[in-house]
Amino acid sequence: MGQSGDMSETRPVVILQPAPQRTARIFGPASLAALRESFRVVDLEDVADPDRFDDVLPEAVAIIGQPDLPRERLLRAARLRAICNVEGNFFPNVDYATCAELGVYVLGCGPAYAQAVAEHSLGLAIDLARGISREDRAFRTGSERYVADGNADAILLRGADIGLIGFGNLGRALLPLLQAFAPTIRVFDPWLPDSVLREQGLEPGTLAEVLAASTFVFVLATVTAESEHLLGAAELDLLRPGSRLVLVSRAAVVDFDALLSRLAAGRFLAAVDVWPSEPMPPDSPFRDLDNLVFSGHRAGGIPAAFTRIGELVVDDLRQIAAGLPPVRMQVAARELVTRYRNRPVT
Template sequence: MSRPLIFMDPYPRTQEMVYTPDCAVALAQMGDVVAHWGSRAPDDLVEANLDRMTILIGQTAMDRDRLDRAPNLRAILNVKANWEPNIDYEACQARGIHVLSAAPAMAPAVAEYCLAQAIVSLRGLGNADALYRSGQEAYGIAGNQRARSLYGAEAALVGYGNLGRALVPLLRPFGVRLSVYDPWLSDGYLRAEGVEPVGLEEAISQSDVLFLLAGVTTENEGFLTRSRLASIRQDATVVLASRAEIVEFDAFLELAASGAFRAVVDVFPQEPVPENSPWRLYDRTLFSAHLAGGLTASYARIREAMLDDIGQILKDHPPLRMQRANPKHAAAMRSR
């Protein structure tokens, strides 16, 4: 029998991220590797390998017609943390093709970011260094007039997927009251996870710290409107670390700048953000350039999970490490 063909089309991931020398050796032991870097693989390269393709690593478009021409395909591994709308998820499920995402591998780093930035925001430490260097610092209680503690705070998560499940264990030592709004999950499941299910309005208006962790779908894009954002508790900290498209973004920054709440922003509707963007002018917000998950350790976890699950699949065992696609949910996602 011929060896499995592993087709790598992981753009925008690079070789340094997902095809390090040790990873290349491991994949070569599992099958023949065809790889394309620097852009999405051209159609002629994809078509030339469809009949032998066993494992597809990347975001290659795979509609029903193309799946018909890939009779040996057993898995599609998206090494980004999203679902793209260019795959026929229902057809894959019907044919027993595993469709997987690397999202769980990114979650620990994002959770760490959320915890760190929440504390920095609550304590008002974002500009402490600049105040000190300019001689405008105030010491002790005088410099902590608006500082708040995470200990014993009311914390709410909007979205309880990979990110939420990674964040909750980090929050528990602070004795916070944890509530979650996630319309895709049952109240019983959330209570079994040790969090309190709440409605959207309660999550937004009754929290000292609000973590916005939901993905963006065809149904929820922009669902956090200006009027909803206006109900956020005065002086609460809001951490936006998943998808910017779930909020009315300009309104979010305007309300934060007005002092309605404190904001932490790591994601933007357009990336890279243009140099002359008015978003850069808003104050009272801690900005970072989509840094939450993109650590060397995250890509190491992606490679490890990818290799584990490919090995499982080639042995006719179910994948264990990466996230499986639910056809209905995956098809509705609108992540970039």
């Protein structure tokens, strides 16, 4: 059954089925050893037979992965305390209401990616401010400009008006990086009270207020039933001429047809890391835009972020085994989890 080591079998059973991740990607040697030291790990990573999973499920205290878990399956998992989703999204293949009823934590690995996404976001914003990749492209075609000739549209981050659309894991990781530039930061996040934002030195605002007042706008919101195409034509038209838009959360938050038309008209500049279709088609008109910085869904998926997932999993499973609540991963809030509309990252 994939048991490891020769320790007493009183160790709690953990099912390891991390698809679409691989164990070697998300667990460094130290965290994998720590997992196996504390738990009897039943490794089903390469086992496609659902009967094997169901045989082990009644003994498992935790599942690392997010296989299909309808109510009838969960009711057979008498000892289950946690489901550790290591893909990065909460999907509708789990009966979250039953998990809440049974006291099963559903945990997401989003916090593992936050620092990597924050640093990449800052890099994209600086690129948009100073035309770094644009002038590099020009150099490779022999059309580069020197000194002031290439700086006509350059702007500073320092003292800038910055808007954050969403203030979850990504916003909290990005905030200290931005504070070094002494900006004015406005935030739209309907899931947070204004007082929470003000305590962070931020100015809460409506979506329209944040868009209209900002030179740099970071789109950090997840996709929910309410936020799909949150930034449509009318909202994008509120952006200041020459402003900079950084999209690093989910593509579905933005209407890409409206974004294309505004970029093609030269209304503002944008850096985009998430796309409605990945890879983008070879004939995509976005490829012809000089005021666009392309990033191929690279913001969070770096080795340091992947191995961080394993560290968070081990910490929280040890917490739960000790009768304590998880503190490292993101707990799926029963009021919110069914509203997410994220799609798998391939």
